[in-house]
Amino acid sequence: MTKSTHARKWRREDFDGVPGAPEASTWYVEPRRPLRITKVDIYRDGGTGTMLVRDAADSRWTFCFDKFLGRLCVGAHTSDDDAAFVRSGSPLETELFDLMDQELQQLTSQPPALSPRGLELLSHFHQHALAHSGQHRRRSASHRR
Template sequence: MDDSSQIPGFREMDDWPTSPVYPLSVAFFDAVRGGGHVLDIADADGTRFPFFFDRFLGRLCYGSRDEDSDDAAFVANGSKLASDVFDACESAITSGADDADRIRAVIDRALHWSQR
């Protein structure tokens, strides 16, 4: 069984809502009540894009802070959007960000359900 397929009834996106200006960086990362994590990715112009990792499987999502919100969407596995976000997280980890260990744990869990 392929666990990486789209979830029926939930939106999925594979590209940025507006094109970011590279390079990208992790601007904010934190845990939220219920087991999920939030992540803001900033582009070179300072525009912030909200992401979160769902509280059930830790899958990467875009938009609001939880998968039950109207503007939330799962990020398609193997998409340019997913790759950009994971690359920004990897960069934060290798550069020694304060939350590097927590980011690593969340990314490892998300990558379990994703194809890069």
């Protein structure tokens, strides 16, 4: 897996948190909905996951999953300057978990947009990110409405 250079970069000045542990809680530029996950992969560094999200205008945002805890982050890789943890309970986290839930639920209603490996990785990263966020079991977005 190589890093994507076409995705929007997150800006460090928009991050919250403490030095050494920046956090993002909102989109720095609002995407045009609907959003879709178009790729999920894993780096050869021992487990960092990556997820590419596209919006209706075909803008791209990269997210990653920390290789140690599986925590959801913004940016292509946790070692990048534009990477930050997604704040637990934030609007950004809620929207991304809803998006992952929807992608995983679509398996039964239509052909998936992701490859079988991508879906397997998404399921794995999703579960680890939920556990880190304290949401071991989450009702799907369709059941909350």
